[in-house]
Structures are given as structure tokens and as C-alpha cells.
Amino acid sequence: MRSVELCAGAGGLALGLEQAGFDPALLVDNRDTSCATLRANRPRWNILSTDLLGFEPRLHLPRSTHIDLLAAGLPRVKSAATVSRPRGSGWELELLETTGRLASELRPRSLLIENVPELVTRLEYRESRSCVEKYLDKAGYEYRWLVIDARDFGVPQHRLLGLLVALRDGGIASFDTNLKALPPSLNLTVGTVLRASMGARGWPQVDEWAAQADEIAPTIVGGSWDRGGADLGPQGSVRAWARIGVNGRSISDEPPAADFVWNPALGHERMVKLTIEQVATLQGFPSYWRIEGRKTARYRQVGNATPPPAAFAVGLALRAALTDH
Known part of the structure; x- marks a missing residue:
């Protein structure tokens, strides 16, 4: 058709x-x-x-x-x-x-x-x-x-x-x-969907993080094309992401390194950040789908x-x- x-x-x-x-x-x-x-x-x-x-x-x-x-x-x-x-x-x-x-x-x-x-x-x-x-x-x-x-x-x-x-x-x-x-039985949580990519650089705490990220993602907020940078949305969204140990204030260029220490009790800087590719995964895009442009434009598209x-x-x-x- x-x-x-x-x-x-x-x-x-x-x-x-x-x-x-x-x-x-x-x-x-x-x-x-x-x-x-x-x-x-x-x-x-x-x-x-x-x-x-x-x-x-x-x-x-x-x-x-x-x-x-x-x-x-x-x-x-x-x-x-x-x-x-x-x-x-x-x-x-x-x-x-x-x-x-x-x-x-x-x-x-x-x-x-x-x-x-x-x-x-x-x-x-x-x-x-x-x-x-x-x-x-x-x-x-x-x-x-x-x-x-x-x-x-x-x-x-x-x-x-x-x-x-x-x-x-x-x-x-x-x-x-x-x-x-x-069927609602599908186990599509943030932890299960992103575990492999979060551990791609040898981050040793990936299983600990994935186990507590045992829920679906909050609504991803693309934001306005007219203002702001690449982040996961307003304060309400940032708080929702923080509950599963994710820093929603910005987007990372790559998954956490092997020496990253994840400790949400110490604030946002000790939470993991998502990459644009991970956000695309949470949106249901296949891994082969390429997003063109600079960082903020790529995030807005996704x-x-x-x-x-x-x-x-x-x-x-x-x-x-x-x-x-």
C-alpha cells in the first residue's frame, strides 16, 4: 500500500x-x-x-x-x-x-x-x-x-x-x-533493555544499576527546537529518571567507563547518563537506525x-x- x-x-x-x-x-x-x-x-x-x-x-x-x-x-x-x-x-x-x-x-x-x-x-x-x-x-x-x-x-x-x-x-x-x-508479560524495563549498552565499556556496576532500574522509562521529552540543549526534559522528568539512578540533566556521548563510580546518594554527577543511542532504544528504534546532525539536533529528532x-x-x-x- x-x-x-x-x-x-x-x-x-x-x-x-x-x-x-x-x-x-x-x-x-x-x-x-x-x-x-x-x-x-x-x-x-x-x-x-x-x-x-x-x-x-x-x-x-x-x-x-x-x-x-x-x-x-x-x-x-x-x-x-x-x-x-x-x-x-x-x-x-x-x-x-x-x-x-x-x-x-x-x-x-x-x-x-x-x-x-x-x-x-x-x-x-x-x-x-x-x-x-x-x-x-x-x-x-x-x-x-x-x-x-x-x-x-x-x-x-x-x-x-x-x-x-x-x-x-x-x-x-x-x-x-x-x-x-x-501481552503485558514482556519484561521491557530500562534495566533489561539498556543493560548490554551500559556495560559496553566494562563498567563493573552495570548489573547493580540494571537490577534497580526495574521499570519502564518515564516519557522521553524531546523538547523545543527553539531553545535548550540535549537533556531528558523539565524538572519533573529529571526527578523521575533520578529514581532509577539516571542523570537526566544532560546526554552523554558514550556509556559509563570502567572506572565510573555509580552512587546516586552523592547527587546527579554520580548517576549514569544516557546516550542518544540509548534514548533511541527506549523509543523503540532499531540499533541500525542512524540519526544525523549535531548532538542537540539528534536528540530532538529522537x-x-x-x-x-x-x-x-x-x-x-x-x-x-x-x-x-
Whole structure:
């Protein structure tokens, strides 16, 4: 099945959908570093670096292109009531509305938008949801707003994803039926997933650390592209990481050395730091997936990505619904 993806980022959504059987005809992103990541991993993909607000799809897609899925991992949407503004000024809402307009113009068989869970659950986002709903209603799509937790689909992290799923020719009930979580018995904790990489340089305390890191990761916060460096998020996130002996105030270039002494009682400097590759593992990226750019740009790409295993599960459910109809 053929897909088009908007705001493709580091490719987490695209990778999961590819694994579910969707072949991208075009991927669009406005950041050169993200496009470089996509090209490094999938040289044959058709990747366009451009601002979505000025995107003219028919200049880059033959008119005969049959689109089974239009997918978009859009930047964090704010409620329409709070967009006022000095930061962000409604740009994210414009991207959401543009995605709805493109769906009505391109008429893909299905639409998938991934964003923050608040977009789905909170009343003050109702006007924001209408930015895309008005196009879907007019074009005759059936749709669902839903929230999933990436941990239910094989990601070692508590990460809520807000989704809009729409189908043009019926089948939304079939999608609901086919979206299946994995058994909760999977032992995907921070300690089990990162133990091997933490011990890669001979760190003797790796087993001690892994044994107490016996829980899934807190939500990884990618942060704003406009400010800050590479860290694991605001103070609440830093405190959550500290509970499993991780220093969330910065990102390391490599795992702990053999002479590193881990003693969280002495403060953050005696806690381990994660590398970007380890954060990518906690996001569900395979080890072979290369992230291009400088350190902060690499972290932003990983932290803001859709976890590929969650995208895979949603893609399988969409593919089954499209096949049934």
C-alpha cells in the first residue's frame, strides 16, 4: 500500500508503517537534519525538504498516484483557546488544518495524525480538533480520536499518543477491532533493555544499576527546537529518571567507563547518563537506525519521534481495515 507522510522527522512513524506494509511515495519535512536522517537510512525514499504550509503535493506526486494512507506526526498542538501567543503563534494549528485540507484534496483511503493526548481528551482542544474535522466531515470520512500508550505495543516507555484515524470508505469499526496490544508479560524495563549498552565499556556496576532500574522509562521529552540543549526534559522528568539512578540533566556521548563510580546518594554527577543511542532504544528504534546532525539536533529528532513499534501496530490495524473494505 502507498503512503504519503507529512512532518516525517527522524522516521519513527515511517519506519513502523513500512514494517506494516506501507511504501511511502513521498515524505515531507522542513528540517534538513531530519531529511538527512531519512536519506541515510532509506536512500530510495522520495524525501522533500520544505515547509508544509507552502507544500503543493501535485508538484511532487504524479496525478495518477494512488494514496492508501496520508500520515502526519505533527508538532505539539496547543489548544485554540491558548494560542494567543507570543510563542508558537498558532503555527501548529495551521499545520493541523493544512493536513485536513490536504486529506480533502488528495482523498487518501485513510488518514493518520499523531499528536499529544490532550488534543484528544481535553475540552479546551475542541476547537483545535475542528480544524481538521471540518474537512473530513465534508469529504465523507469516518474517523476516531483515540489515545494509546506506546508501552502496550512493545516500547519500554510510558508514552501516551493522541491519534486521529480516518477512513474514506468505511471500516473504522474494523480498525478498532484490529488494534491489538501486546501481552503485558514482556519484561521491557530500562534495566533489561539498556543493560548490554551500559556495560559496553566494562563498567563493573552495570548489573547493580540494571537490577534497580526495574521499570519502564518515564516519557522521553524531546523538547523545543527553539531553545535548550540535549537533556531528558523539565524538572519533573529529571526527578523521575533520578529514581532509577539516571542523570537526566544532560546526554552523554558514550556509556559509563570502567572506572565510573555509580552512587546516586552523592547527587546527579554520580548517576549514569544516557546516550542518544540509548534514548533511541527506549523509543523503540532499531540499533541500525542512524540519526544525523549535531548532538542537540539528534536528540530532538529522537525525543520527538513516534515510537516505531506503536506506529507498526497502528499501521497493521489500518492495513487490515483497508483490506477488509
